[in-house]
Amino acid sequence: MNFTLNVWRQKNGQSSGQFVTYQAKDISPDASFLEMLDVVNNEMEAKGEEPIAFDHDCREGICGTCGIAINGRPHGPRNAVTTCQLYMRNFRDGDTLTLEPWRAQAFPVVRDLVVDRSAFDKIIQAGGFISINTGNAPDANGLPVPKDDAERAMDAAACIGCGACVAACKNASAMLFVSAKVSHLALLPQGQPESRKRVKSMVQTMDEAGFGNCTNTGACEAECPKSISLDNIARLNREFLLSKLFG
């Protein structure tokens, strides 16, 4: 398969960027999107050109490191997959693909398609630890958790912190990410002792980092590779209100 790539190239956070066109030739339909970029980069390096910088680590949809906006959609055209789990057979031979980094004030561009997502790390750090002593494994299993709560907590914990929700949102809001991180502990008894402090601190850090406000467009949920539900945002709002009233 052959593709024309319009790739955002930017030397660093201080310089202005621009789109540069490359040809990706003889790509296997079974190559992942990142493997296709590896092929293009190998050819560029062989010619002595600077390869395209992009983030990746596990390449298995687990770590949340990869993230490219492809034709305007974070992680590309398929629902519920990360960029590393997207395959070239999902495109048509001869397609023109536009590759951009996440666009958000709180995610400054580091280089080309790589952005600095340390704002997410700061929000996680602001959430702190849980102080509860779970003991050994049999003790932990002895703490009953209703099945529905356990399922919802696990669903929220599936968030990999990729930032696609922010990139998809016209306000660059991080509410889906923060709501997933607040929810997976708020739904469990182990998360209760610090719940009020945790939600206040995480929301304050989110606001300080420069993320926008949520206006309930739902673009975040639609583009999330882990299908994190908007229900979590409703829970975050409830938890935040409770922390203001009783925290």
Ligand code: SF4
């Ligand atoms: S909520 Fe979804 S899109 Fe946002 S960081 Fe988590 S996994 Fe990524």
Ligand code: FES
């Ligand atoms: S590289 Fe880990 S999720 Fe894509």
